[in-house]
Amino acid sequence: MERRRVLTVFVNSAIALIAGGLSTVLGAFALRPSRQENAGRWLRAGALADLTPNVPVPRVLAISRQDGWYRQRARETVFLVWDGDKTVHALSATCTHLGCQVRWDADSTRFRCPCHGGVFDVQGAVVEGPPPRPLGRVDARLDGTGTDVLVRL
Amino acid sequence: MKAVFDWLQSRTGFRGARHVLLDEELPAGTGWFFTLGSVLLGLLSIQLLTGAFLTLYYAPTPDHAYDSVRFIVSTFPGRIVRGLHHYGSSFIIVAIALHMLRVIAFGSYKPPREATWLSGLALLALILGFSLTGYLLPWDQRAYWATVVTINIAKLTPVAGEFVAGLLRGGASIGALTLTRWYAVHVIFLPGALVGLIVLHLVLMRRHGISGPVRPRQGTPVPFYPYQAARDTAVVSLVLVVLAAFAWGGAPPLEGPADPTDSSYVPRPEWYFLGLFQLLKYFPGKWEVVGAMVVPGIAAGFLALLPWIDRGPERDPRRRPAIIALVVAGVIGICTLTTLGWRDRPAEGAIADTWTLREVGGHVLARSAGCARCHGSDAIADPLEAAMSSRGAEWIAGHVGDPEMIAPGLRQPPVARPEREVAALVAYVRRISRQPYPGFPQRTEVAASVFARFCVGCHTIDAEGGSDGPDLSKIGEKRDADYLRGLIADPEAVDPKAEMPSFETRLTAAELDAIATYLASRK
Numbered sequence: 001m002e003r004r005r006v007l008t009v010f011v012n013s014a015i016a017l018i019a020g021g022l023s024t025v026l027g028a029f030a031l032r033p034s035r036q037e038n039a040g041r042w043l044r045a046g047a048l049a050d051l052t053p054n055v056p057v058p059r060v061l062a063i064s065r066q067d068g069w070y071r072q073r074a075r076e077t078v079f080l081v082w083d084g085d086k087t088v089h090a091l092s093a094t095c096t097h098l099g100c101q102v103r104w105d106a107d108s109t110r111f112r113c114p115c116h117g118g119v120f121d122v123q124g125a126v127v128e129g130p131p132p133r134p135l136g137r138v139d140a141r142l143d144g145t146g147t148d149v150l151v152r153l
Numbered sequence: 154m155k156a157v158f159d160w161l162q163s164r165t166g167f168r169g170a171r172h173v174l175l176d177e178e179l180p181a182g183t184g185w186f187f188t189l190g191s192v193l194l195g196l197l198s199i200q201l202l203t204g205a206f207l208t209l210y211y212a213p214t215p216d217h218a219y220d221s222v223r224f225i226v227s228t229f230p231g232r233i234v235r236g237l238h239h240y241g242s243s244f245i246i247v248a249i250a251l252h253m254l255r256v257i258a259f260g261s262y263k264p265p266r267e268a269t270w271l272s273g274l275a276l277l278a279l280i281l282g283f284s285l286t287g288y289l290l291p292w293d294q295r296a297y298w299a300t301v302v303t304i305n306i307a308k309l310t311p312v313a314g315e316f317v318a319g320l321l322r323g324g325a326s327i328g329a330l331t332l333t334r335w336y337a338v339h340v341i342f343l344p345g346a347l348v349g350l351i352v353l354h355l356v357l358m359r360r361h362g363i364s365g366p367v368r369p370r371q372g373t374p375v376p377f378y379p380y381q382a383a384r385d386t387a388v389v390s391l392v393l394v395v396l397a398a399f400a401w402g403g404a405p406p407l408e409g410p411a412d413p414t415d416s417s418y419v420p421r422p423e424w425y426f427l428g429l430f431q432l433l434k435y436f437p438g439k440w441e442v443v444g445a446m447v448v449p450g451i452a453a454g455f456l457a458l459l460p461w462i463d464r465g466p467e468r469d470p471r472r473r474p475a476i477i478a479l480v481v482a483g484v485i486g487i488c489t490l491t492t493l494g495w496r497d498r499p500a501e502g503a504i505a506d507t508w509t510l511r512e513v514g515g516h517v518l519a520r521s522a523g524c525a526r527c528h529g530s531d532a533i534a535d536p537l538e539a540a541m542s543s544r545g546a547e548w549i550a551g552h553v554g555d556p557e558m559i560a561p562g563l564r565q566p567p568v569a570r571p572e573r574e575v576a577a578l579v580a581y582v583r584r585i586s587r588q589p590y591p592g593f594p595q596r597t598e599v600a601a602s603v604f605a606r607f608c609v610g611c612h613t614i615d616a617e618g619g620s621d622g623p624d625l626s627k628i629g630e631k632r633d634a635d636y637l638r639g640l641i642a643d644p645e646a647v648d649p650k651a652e653m654p655s656f657e658t659r660l661t662a663a664e665l666d667a668i669a670t671y672l673a674s675r676k
Binding site: 011014017029069070 | 199202203206209210212217220221223224228229230231233234237378379380382383386387389390393397
């Protein structure tokens with residue numbers, strides 16, 4: 001009976017080890033890519049000369065993102081807002097409520113979302129409506145010569 | 154805990170299933186030789202599992218298959234999973250061979266186990282089908298060209314050759330339809346059939362009991378679990394550890410992306426098909442069908458009929474000398490053919506010798522053409538050397554001519570380049586996607602760049618270039634460097650009837666010197 005006991009323990013633990021090792025490798029393999037993030041790249045979004053102080057200007061940028069083995073090309077709209085001096089900031093045009101594209105309403109100087117009435121001010125802060133957060137900030141800076149606006153997407 | 158299991162037992166009767174699966178009584182003397190079936194079962198389970206997980210990332214289209222496989226092996230767990238799947242297939246072939254030899258040596262196919270034997274042969278055929286279809290999926294050079302050979306062999310099928318080849322191809326030529334077809338067969342049809350046949354094989358084995366030692370031994374039968382199970386587990390664990398070591402130690406080969414236009418590629422099959430590959434060489438011309446179909450057909454027929462050829466109840470191999478001798482001769486034959494096939498490979502010249510002048514010229518142009526503005530280790534796109542483009546020539550030509558297409562927002566798009574430079578860049582990019590740049594002396598590089606930009610329009614070297622002017626492959630036999638330098642600089646001064654334009658102003662002195670010296674060295 002002693003021999004039977006030893007063999008049982010050997011068989012069960014060896015199989016548990018194999019199953020455990022295999023599950024670890026396959027689990028890591030299955031979960032791996034979801035944790036990868038796209039490093040943003042600086043893209044030229046427009047010339048400073050085309051901007052008017054505190055008037056958001058929409059720019060549609062073509063971006064190419066590595067999606068696993070696939071290089072995906074997408075278009076994304078950002079609003080460039082110049083403070084009239086040395087600073088430009090960029091706002092994502094995607095409404096933080098349900099993802100519609102907001103528009104700039106020059107008369108009321110507000111961003112308005114066409115879907116559910118979300119309203120944002122020129123800084124992207126929520127003024128009224130359902131959006132839970134301000135419009136997303138996109139990193140923006142002037143290039144070395146100070147004539148072009150670069151954004152990181 | 155016991156209460157939970159008792160409840161489960163009352164609702165499912167799982168203890169009965171456990172009893173049926175594990176408590177089979179085995180004849181005394183069942184030993185280590187009877188572990189090979191379990192080894193196969195273990196290895197096949199690994200294939201099913203790793204294969205299922207590989208489909209999470211694999212994309213069966215000519216445009217993406219190669220990139221997706223490269224993506225899989227770019228991560229550590231991916232490299233291990235593909236390694237297990239790749240090397241596992243070879244392990245299975247070895248395990249099958251040993252399992253079959255054990256069955257033959259012990260006469261285990263004798264009545265009443267003929268059907269078990271036949272179901273095993275069907276499993277062997279399925280597994281060869283797995284090897285064949287799986288080989289294509291990475292869509293690299295090996296995969297593509299091995300499949301070309303396979304389909305051409307299928308054309309040798311008597312009467313229905315074209316039909317069979319068309320069935321395998323799916324479309325008019327090897328391409329997208331072939332790939333999806335073989336993928337579907339590899340991951341849906343064959344695994345379904347495999348699982349069904351394994352169940353049949355095991356049910357038949359249990360129905361007749363295992364054959365056991367060739368002569369009944371004294372002693373009481375012992376249950377499978379844990380006694381024989383311990384032997385099985387020990388051998389299976391050992392095999393899996395070796396397999397894991399293979400997967401850990403070396404990434405499976407992945408050559409350059411499939412290139413149907415590359416006529417220089419010499420395809421070779423996976424090692425376990427090398428014997429068949431070698432056999433074909435002994436049956437040239439119209440006799441090829443003998444090597445491709447008749448000899449393997451006779452071998453398969455012999456195996457299928459073995460229980461009826463080797464009659465009589467005697468199972469001891471020492472008392473069945475004729476059959477054992479025949480099988481040993483067959484094994485020696487297969488091993489010999491495999492070894493010969495292994496050795497009989499085309500001599501691989503130095504890699505540098507296989508680079509054409511245009512490809513070398515493309516390398517020089519790529520350095521000066523501004524590719525590095527976007528292709529660099531910290532730039533927007535991967536360095537050219539690491540890009541391993543799986544794109545076709547047309548795409549690369551378009552990209553070189555119009556980078557705006559792929560790099561929108563570029564401030565100063567590179568200028569359009571002349572046709573010949575584009576051709577040289579395309580040749581170079583295609584080449585480095587298969588093989589790293591070997592490096593050449595600077596003078597050769599300069600000469601190559603001159604050749605690729607100018608001479609190639611009219612002159613040919615090594616079968617590459619135009620035909621308006623003379624072939625320059627062996628020009629060094631007739632002319633020396635000084636003569637060539639003068640001729641290239643001002644053709645009419647050397648030969649008043651020359652149609653070649655003067656290059657004195659278009660080439661720098663160093664370039665002129667390099668191309669003249671290079672040409673003079675061509676002998």
